[in-house]
Structure formats: structure tokens, C-alpha cells
Amino acid sequence: MRLTRWLYKLPLRVRSVFQRDRLERELDEELQFHIEHQIQQYVAKGHSPDEARYLALRAFAGIEQRKEECRDARHVSVVEHAIQDLRYAARVLRKSPGFALAVVATLALGIGATTAVFSVVYGVVLQPLPYREPKQLVSTWMIGANAIRFPATSIANYLDWRAENTVFEDIGMIKLVSNFNITGDGEPERVLGGRSTASIFRVLDVQPMLGRVFTDADGQVEDKVVLSYGLWQRRYAGDRQILGKKIQLNGAPYTVLGVMPPEFQYPNREFALWTPLMLNPEEFRAALDYGCIARLKKGVTLAQAQAQMAEIQLRIGKTYPTFQGMRVEITPMLEDMVRTVRTTLYLLLAAVLCLLLIGCVNLANMLVARSMTRSHEFVVRAALGANKGRLMLQSVMEVLPLTALGGAGGLLLTKWMLSILVPLLPSTMPRVEAIRIDWEVLAFAMVVLFATSIVTGIWPAIQVLRWNISETLRESGRTTTFGSSTSRLRNGLIVSQIAAVVILMVVSALLIRSFVALQNVDPGFRSNNILSVHLAVSRSKYRSDAEVTRLIQRILERVSAIPGIVSVGMVNRLPLAGGNQNGTLEFEGTTLPRTPQGILQTGNFDWRTATPDYFRTLGIPLIQGRVFEESDTADRPLVGLIDDRVARLAWPQQNPIGKRFRMGFPEAPWVEVVGVVGHVRHAGLDVDPRPQVYWPHSQRVQDRLALAVRGNQNPKQLTATVISAIHDVDPEQPVYDVRPMDEVVERSLSQQWLTMALVSLFASVALVLATVGVYGVLSYSVGLRRREIGIRIALGSSRREVIWTVLRHGGSLAAVGMIIGIAGALFLSRMLTTLVYGITTSDALSFISASLVLLLVALAASYIPARRAASVDPMSVLRTD
């Protein structure tokens, strides 16, 4: 009943709004009709026509009021007034395009930048994983007795966990790094692939787009492959006939079972294919090479799972002494993925919100200033009976078209900013492909727009409530000042704006200083004029270590024969390139603390395999003894190199040459130290967790290698010749990650660079906005005080004193803002501990320089209004008022 009544009434309301003019005409006609009949009736009763008209109108008791009552009956006055106000606002704004443009541009920039950064934060950090019930997904970490965390486990552990746990629906495991060389059809190509258990697909609960995934029933024979959507499109042109065909991976045939949908990107977007993982239960239990994910059973909490897994791991530790003291930790899978970037992204979001707030203060000031110049009009209307609600509505409506335009412009800017920002994001950032403008992002933009409009539009509206009509009218002709409460409000806004700018500038200064410190860090090698090329040897093609050694030997010979090449070397993991291989070591005759099983407790070391010329190529200094030589072949005594940090750690005050070390497990062979080389920063310029030891490649063969080529020219120009030299040796050998070493170093800093650049950009924009803000407020206050200043000058005040008064006003605003800002920055910057390098978060130079710059800028912004105040002509001022 109610609903149908509304269905009936709604069109009437809509008509009332949109056919206002016609309804007005009809109302006139209807009443006219009545009045004419009434007149005729009076005339018929014997009145004169004039008398009749007078009586007829009197019978209505005020025809205009009655019309208004009829309009009110339509119940649409609020909507109608709003529309009127909008029209009026549009007219007013057309007359002051400069003001409108300033407001719209500030809003659009603020909302655009904020939404763009939020899109990144949402896409990368907040958005749920694209799997069923993503909150149930967890990953496992192993934590060593020496508190070192491994995002991995071993096969034997996995089998035990699977057999004993009751908290997971299933556990899946994937080999963390597997290289596949695709050959046979087209260019040879190296891709990253996942050797994984069939349970991976069950844990994530994903279906292939084409064909099927491998199952437990397919056994552990490594002859089947599931392709990623990207690889299928790129290399096989989306050919559906690929199913059931064989492709050559590492020189062996694999049957294509299926193709995954584009959104399946486990463990990350670089993985191009998945093959069944052979589970050898006999594999060394401490080989933590496998990543593990699991799905919690319904109703099982993270804490319950953690408790049970701890129990299981305790039992494993009792049975296998190597694992004694090792713990297992369960973390939500999403948290695991975004751990490294979360702080940075939140910092950027906070910085851009800070910037938005600063922009809002300027907007609010502009709008308040404007509403004051028009205050007389408003006050007169209030005096004539317009109610305050109506006037507030008008204030709000005048801001509305601006915010709408600003919001629309902001969304366009977001799209544009994202197209610039996303390619700049560091390659290590997860889920970059998930960044887009979706409903959540739009909702965020709407909330920001709404909040911005309220924050900025509310001030002028509040002014309406404060007016004292009679007082204002007495100030006839002049703009209204509204006494001290308004100037307090404006001063307060400026102070908070300056405080926000100080915080942004301090953070920016901290990040700049850190970045400079990082760039001055000595990485332990010289990166100029080096080209780096990665390659992974197909072990099904080069089966024995001797064959691999021969291949590497021939590649090195071939490349060093290229004219202009100074030296060539190979290493299993290139410094700062992202990859790593590390583990524990045992040192003969050392006094370092050990576990009861003889494992060094402080021991986590970079395990490096290198060829003799690697050290010369990278410019790693030899400190003592010798580096590897061609004569250190597989059948010769086993040798090794240590860096100076290992030397100090393992054999302090002793000559390390001739001492022996080995990997931290009992079967590992001992090698003799023949030399000490300089330490290299491998993990990053900002972190340096491990020292290094080296084995010669001929004695510890690796199938994943980086070739470093030092030339005497721009290394980019060597690219083609080096790759063709490798293909001369083996035309089917793919290469990847080919880039100058300088670029490798740069890329390792890309996250720090981006953070510094963006925050500094925000801080600069904020500084400009604050300059405009201070200038605006002082100009305005000088404008209001012209009369007072004129009188002062007339009474003998010097111009210098006048300038000084204004500067003092600007300076004191800046000083108060600065003090609040510094206190805020001291408090907030503590959260940046992980993001700064080489300085503390309360770095004095950053704080002082940021404050000084701000103070100078604030004084400069005050100087122009001050000059204007000093040039006030007392005569003209006193005459005009």
C-alpha cells in the first residue's frame, strides 16, 4: 500500500521539480479563473467593476501568500532552492573564473594525488588475495636457533607436517627458485617456473582456464607442465591446440596439461609455468629450499594452527638434532607478501593525505575570504527575513559545483598519475598488476571529496551563524570583519597548515639525507663499465658437473676474446641483483659459540661460487693470499676464499690462510682458505646481514650463474656481442636480466628513490601551498587594517615599524606552526626507523634545515603584504572611509 502510494506520488514530485515554469503558469491561470468568476458574481450583485475586483482579491486574503502555500504543498522547496542556488553559484563563478579555477585545480590535484597513491596502497597491500576465502591462507616460516628467518621449509618437514597436522585443509609446497630454459620452438628463453606439489592448486582453490592441472595421481614424474596465461599468450600465441603437446624444458620434453587464468600468479607474477615437484623424502632435512602455503580449516584460528605446528616442530627437533631449537611460524599469506613494502606505501599515503590537508586549508581560507567580501549581501538578506538555514544552504551550494568539477578532474588526474607512477614502482613490489581504479578506489575518492567539501565548505557556512545583523549593518558599506573570532580561526588554519608542512619537509629531509648516505655507501665493488648477464644451465642437457664446467669455460673464453673486453668472471649470485644463496658454515678451530650439534650459532653466510677472474672484474680487492686460479680444478685440493669479515669473525688475530671451513652440515667437505678478499654488500646498500665465502666454480658447480663483463666502454654497447658470443657456444642457451651493473645498483635503490622523490615532491608542493596560504592571510589582514595602518602612519608611525608589524605577524604564525610541526615530526618520524639509513629519525640537520627553509619562505611571503601596508597613503584612507 505505502509503496504503491509512493509510486503514484513520485512522478508528481518529479514533475513539480522539472516543470516548475509550467506549473507556475497553471497556478496563475487557475487563480485568475477563480477571481474573474468572483468578479462577475460581485458585478451581478450590483458592485462596480473596480469594487468587485477589490472584493474578489480581498476574499483571497493575500494572493501571493496563497500562491506560496500552493507551492509549499508541492513540498519541493528545498530541492528548488538548492537548484536556484546552484544556478546562482554557476553565474557568480562565471564572473570570477580565476577564483573558480584556483579552487578546482587545488581540489583536482589534491584528490588526484591522494586517490592515485591510495590505488597503489589498496591494490598492493589492502586488497584481498584473488583466491577463495583468502583470509584462510597462510604461509610458513622457519626460524633458526640463531633467530634467522627462512620463508621456506624442507621436503622431510613438509611430509611430517602434512601427516601430523589437523588444522589445515591442505598444505602445498613449491620450490622457491627453478629456472626453465624453453627451447625447440623459437628463441631459447629462460623463465622462472614452480616445481610444486599438486596440493598447491587445492590450497589456493584455483581452476585452470584450459585443460587441467596435475594431480597427485599424475605421480611425481617431472614430465608435465601447466602454463601461465602470460607465457601461453606470449610464446604460444594463445594456441588452444597446445594442450597435450610436448614442449622442451631444460632439454627434456614436458606435456602441456593446461593453462592457468591470468589472475593466478603464485608465488609471484614472474612465474611462467608449474611442473610436478619430485618429493624425495631422503633429501637433506635442512635444505630449506621450498615455500609452503596452507589453507586453515574452517573455524581454526591462526593461533590454534600456530600452537599445533609448534608442537609438531618440537617433536621433529627432538628426532632430528639438526632441527633442535628451530621453530615454525605461521603468518597470513597476504601479510607475508606485502611485508617489505607496507611501511613505505603507508608513508606515501600519509604524506599525500598531509598534502591534501594543506591544500584544504588554502581552499577553506579562499572560501572564507570570499564569503566575507560578500557578507554584506548575505547580511542584508538576513535582515530582510531570509532564514539562516537558507543562507547556509546557499553557502554550501556555492561550493558544490566547484567540488564536483574538482572531483571529476581529480579522477582524470588519478588515471594520468597512475600511468606515470606504476611503471616507476620497484620491480620487487608485489601485486603491481592489481593496481587499478576500481569500486573501492572510487569509493575512497568519493569519501575524500566529501570530507574535503565538508572541511572547506563548512567554514563559510559557519560564518553565517555567527553574524550579528545589527552590528554588521552599522558598518554600512564596508566588508564585514566579524571581529577577532574569525581572524583567530584563519590564524589557526595557517598555523596547522605550517605544522603539516614542517612534518612533510622534515620527513622529506630525512629521506633525502638517507638516500645521499646510501649512495655514498661503498658496495665493496666497482660497478662502472660492467655488463651483467644471467644464465641458467639446463642440467638435462649438461648432465655432469664436468660438462657444465666445460660449457662455462668455453663461454668465458669466447666472451673474453671480444675486442675491448678487460676481464670476464662468473658468480652464482650477483651482488644487489636480488637473488641469494646463503646458509650456515663451520670453521675449523674456531672459538665461536655452537649449538650442541656443532652448528655455529651466529652463522648465516653468503655462499658464493665464482670463477678466478670474477674478483678482478668486479674490482673486489684481494687482501691476503691469492684468488682462485685455473689450476684449482675438480681433481685438485679443495680451496676457498673468505671475506675480511669472516676472517675477523672466525679466526680473530690469527692468520686465516691454511685454515679450513665447510657448509654447516656433517657430510660437507672441508676446504682450505687460500685468500681473503674484500667484503661485498650483497643484500642491499642499506642492509648488510651476512659476510661471504667463495668456492671455485670448478670445485662447486652451480647451474644458475651471472656473467660479469668489464669493458672499456659503455657496457650497453657490449650487449649484442656478448649474447652472440654465448650463442656461438650454445645456440640454445637463453640469457636473462641483461643490464649494466650500474643499473643493478640503481634498481636496488629504486624503492628508496621512489619514496624520497615522491615525499620530496609532496613537500615542495606543500611548501608552495603554505607560501600562498601565508601570503593570502596576511594580504587579507592588511586589507582589513588599512584604516588602522593609515591612522598609525598619520600619527607618526614609521613605515619600517609598519613593515615590522606585518612581518612579525607572519613570523609568529610560522614560528608557532613550526614548533607544533617539529613536535609532531619528532613523534611521527619514529615510525620511519626502518626507512632511514645512516642517520637517526631525530636527525638535527634535517629538522633544522626544514625549519629554516620554512621560516625564510614564510617571511618572504609576508614581505609583499608588509610592503603594501607600508605604502598605505594615510590621506586617501582617511578620506574614503
Added chain:
Amino acid sequence: MSKPKDVVQGTLDLLIMKILALEPMHGWAISQRLKQISGDVLQVSDGSLYPALHKLEQEGWIKAEWAPSENNRRAKYYSLTRAGRRELEKEAANWNRLSTAITQVVNLTEA
């Protein structure tokens, strides 16, 4: 007392709907009919008639159409809608109940 008092708002609505229940009419005719049937007891000023009509129209109880009048001028004719007819029945019943009750109370005090 200066002005004749308008009838209570709800009562005027009821009267208008009752009149329109017989046949569609324009505002002038309604005002004439009101005077005619209620005489001087209920003073309905012309002024309050039209807002009431417009309110009833917005409520959906009555609807309006432009049609030629007796002297061939365009006039706005109001007629009762189906919903209006139901509303009229309800309101008329209410009125009867109320007036009966009031009558009883008034008689009671006199007795």
C-alpha cells in the same frame, strides 16, 4: 473577531473530497458548492481552498485535468482518484465516529 475562522484543515480536505466524489469540478465551482451546502456555518475563504486542493493533488487523493468550462474557457478540473475514494471512506467513517462521540460528550454535560 476580525476574520471568519477557516474550517479545521482536515475537515476542509474531507469536504472537498466529498464534493468531488459526486462529480469533477474546478476550483470556483467547488468554492460555490462549499458555500451553498454549508451556508454560513462553515466559512471557507477562497484563499485556503487552493492550497488545500494542491496538497490533496500532491497526496494523490485527487487529480487535476485541464478541460473547457461552461463558458468555453480552459479550467482546471479536479476529480477523486481511486486512492482518494478509499481515503474518503476512511476519513468519513472517522469523522462520524468522532462527531458521534463528541455529541455524546456534549449531551452528557448538559444532562
